[in-house]
Amino acid sequence: MEIDQHKSMKMTPQRIAIMKYLDGNVTHPSAADIYGSLRGEFPTMSLATVYNTMEILKEQGRVVELSIDPAKKRFDPNVGPHHHLICTQCSKVVDIFTEFPLGLTEDEKHGFKIVGNHVDFYGICGDCAAAEKERS
Numbered sequence: 001m002e003i004d005q006h007k008s009m010k011m012t013p014q015r016i017a018i019m020k021y022l023d024g025n026v027t028h029p030s031a032a033d034i035y036g037s038l039r040g041e042f043p044t045m046s047l048a049t050v051y052n053t054m055e056i057l058k059e060q061g062r063v064v065e066l067s068i069d070p071a072k073k074r075f076d077p078n079v080g081p082h083h084h085l086i087c088t089q090c091s092k093v094v095d096i097f098t099e100f101p102l103g104l105t106e107d108e109k110h111g112f113k114i115v116g117n118h119v120d121f122y123g124i125c126g127d128c129a130a131a132e133k134e135r136s
């Protein structure tokens with residue numbers, strides 16, 4: 001992620017820290033996750049600052065908002081095309097970079113010019129499956 005002086009976003013140390021935290025981050029964190037991770041280093045940081053910054057980054061196309069959990073927005077700093085594996089128990093999100101042949105017929109396109117696609121796979125991750133096995 002490029003950390004530069006952008007016209008529409010004042011670069012404060014807190015915002016730079018948020019962008020550094022997101023750079024290469026594959027955990028798809030929520031604003032609360034980001035806040036929790038940086039609060040120790042920036043005691044004056046507020047959750048509102050994080051929300052605010054994420055909103056700007058989203059507008060600038062530097063992060064994508066995930067709609068997995070409407071109650072808890074998660075963010076993906078990888079804005080390139082990829083798919084997700086989602087654990088229905090712990091909400092872990094894993095990136096998949098395979099390109100799936102998802103060709104639509106002219107009928108299925110309903111007149112749309114297709115520019116992209118995104119597939120969410122749901123399941124139970126290895127950690128949750130192992131924990132479940134231990135409990136039983």
Ligand SMILES: [Zn+2]
Binds near residue numbers: 124
């Ligand atoms: Zn899990």
Ligand SMILES: [Zn+2]
Binds near residue numbers: 028076095
């Ligand atoms: Zn992702």
